[in-house]
Amino acid sequence: MIVHMFVADDISPAHEVETGTDSPVADVVPSPTVSTSARSYSWFTASWRFEVAATPANAVGRVRDVLNHLTADLAHLTRASDLSAILAQLELITRSVEAATVKVLARTEQADAFRDDGHGTLTGWARSIVKWSPSEASARSRTASAALAHPELVRRLDAGTLGVAQVRRLATLHANRRVRDELPIVVHTLADIAGALPYEDFNTAVLRWEQLADADGAHRHADVVHDSRDASVHPVGDTVYLDAHVGTAQGALIHEVFERYVEAELRHDIEVRDAAGLTTVSDLRRTAAQRRADALHAIFCSAAVGSSPAPEPVVNILIDADTYEAALVAMHNDERLPSLARRPDDIHRRRCETTSGLMLDPIDVATASLLGHVRRVVVSADGTVIDLGRKSRLFTGAAREAVWLRRRRCVWPSCSRLHCEVDHRIPWSEGGRTSPDNGDPLCAKHNRWKTRGYRTHMNPRTKAIEVTRPDGSTISPV
Numbered sequence: 470m471i472v473h474m475f476v477a478d479d480i481s482p483a484h485e486v487e488t489g490t491d492s493p494v495a496d497v498v499p500s501p502t503v504s505t506s507a508r509s510y511s512w513f514t515a516s517w518r519f520e521v522a523a524t525p526a527n528a529v530g531r532v533r534d535v536l537n538h539l540t541a542d543l544a545h546l547t548r549a550s551d552l553s554a555i556l557a558q559l560e561l562i563t564r565s566v567e568a569a570t571v572k573v574l575a576r577t578e579q580a581d582a583f584r585d586d587g588h589g590t591l592t593g594w595a596r597s598i599v600k601w602s603p604s605e606a607s608a609r610s611r612t613a614s615a616a617l618a619h620p621e622l623v624r625r626l627d628a629g630t631l632g633v634a635q636v637r638r639l640a641t642l643h644a645n646r647r648v649r650d651e652l653p654i655v656v657h658t659l660a661d662i663a664g665a666l667p668y669e670d671f672n673t674a675v676l677r678w679e680q681l682a683d684a685d686g687a688h689r690h691a692d693v694v695h696d697s698r699d700a701s702v703h704p705v706g707d708t709v710y711l712d713a714h715v716g717t718a719q720g721a722l723i724h725e726v727f728e729r730y731v732e733a734e735l736r737h738d739i740e741v742r743d744a745a746g747l748t749t750v751s752d753l754r755r756t757a758a759q760r761r762a763d764a765l766h767a768i769f770c771s772a773a774v775g776s777s778p779a780p781e782p783v784v785n786i787l788i789d790a791d792t793y794e795a796a797l798v799a800m801h802n803d804e805r806l807p808s809l810a811r812r813p814d815d816i817h818r819r820r821c822e823t824t825s826g827l828m829l830d831p832i833d834v835a836t837a838s839l840l841g842h843v844r845r846v847v848v849s850a851d852g853t854v855i856d857l858g859r860k861s862r863l864f865t866g867a868a869r870e871a872v873w874l875r876r877r878r879c880v881w882p883s884c885s886r887l888h889c890e891v892d893h894r895i896p897w898s899e900g901g902r903t904s905p906d907n908g909d910p911l912c913a914k915h916n917r918w919k920t921r922g923y924r925t926h927m928n929p930r931t932k933a934i935e936v937t938r939p940d941g942s943t944i945s946p947v
């Protein structure tokens with residue numbers, strides 16, 4: 470294989486070349502001759518000929534041996550903790566393989582080598598060699614571009630502290646030209662979050678940052694979406710279709726009301742099921758899709774009979790003081806919103822969203838506050854809702870809402886149900902306080918699982934909520 474490289478004149482090519490193969494052989498002397506006299510940033514072209522690792526088939530065979538060894542005893546394993554240890558090992562191997570793949574793509578892009586075979590893009594070149602789907606190829610090409618700008622990402626992927634989906638999500642930030650220049654400020658923080666939190670929470674953090682970094686773009690986009698709002702109800706044959714799209718300013722309320730009606734339908738199904746002495750999800754008499762449709766129907770029924778609307782306030786919005794002030798200043802001066810992501814900790818400090826995680830335009834929120842449609846909630850500097858100090862054994866009223874304002878979904882790993890009870894992290898019987906910093910949302914099912922000897926606790930390093938099995942092992946996703 471011929472490798473064309475561009476090398477800065479003060480670097481010795483013979484020692485700096487990384488090939489990624491076992492034993493590269495540089496058997497062709499660089500040409501033309503190196504000129505090292507001036508420390509200018511002139512570039513020259515050199516060509517090397519490498520032999521690709523002599524026995525790639527053996528390399529694949531060795532990896533297969535490792536995988537077969539890992540899964541050899543599967544037939545005898547029955548415990549989740551044993552099986553999950555194997556799954557975690559396989560995931561770490563997958564991440565290393567992905568890191569190596571990205572390195573090859575990044576090198577191909579950097580060297581412009583994809584053009585050798587007549588391809589115009591890295592993606593096309595890769596797909597001519599491997600039958601990746603267009604989306605797989607694009608995701609990997611994006612990751613390769615991001616890796617050239619942020620080598621840290623591939624290092625973390627290879628070390629196993631960053632997942633494949635997470636690194637691809639971060640690569641989409643690098644691909645977004647409107648926020649690319651500000652990414653270096655926050656890329657380490659986002660990578661830390663990716664390593665510590667479930668994917669959904671990490672993705673929320675990424676969306677949040679993207680909106681902060683391009684606050685003006687997000688605001689103008691919100692205006693465009695609002696201007697193009699549309700709704701229709703049209704019968705076709707034996708089916709009636711509802712189709713609507715609105716901006717987040719209206720959508721936040723619609724979303725919240727809809728979720729409440731869906732929750733009411735679910736509670737009804739659970740009551741009916743429990744009354745019949747049944748326990749599993751499949752015993753519920755309607756599917757989730759059917760309940761959503763019935764919830765929408767119920768909203769229209771309420772409108773038809775003119776029943777009073779839900780008590781105010783309907784939507785809880787979290788906004789930090791700095792973002793609120795920036796929005797007010799921009800409105801007052803009729804200026805563009807500046808970037809709100811100038812510091813690495815802005816991603817933790819800044820909030821402008823509903824408690825169910827719907828990101829809102831700060832200008833919309835500031836406008837609503839001037840119209841008096843907002844209830845204020847005080848949040849401490851680290852993002853938790855300030856302890857309301859109510860002394861009680863059960864999380865009710867304001868204390869329960871304070872926990873929900875911090876986190877709405879069930880904290881059990883991979884469960885993300887929205888309909889939750891608030892559970893004491895340190896049990897009440899062991900002196901745990903009924904305050905928001907000792908409460909976590911758990912769905913009804915997982916609240917019951919805690920009585921089987923499972924415990925929840927906060928990882929002091931990552932601040933993520935982890936669940937410990939009765940045997941003491943932790944359900945902690947890699």
Ligand SMILES: [Zn+2]
Binds near residue numbers: 885
């Ligand atoms: Zn749950």
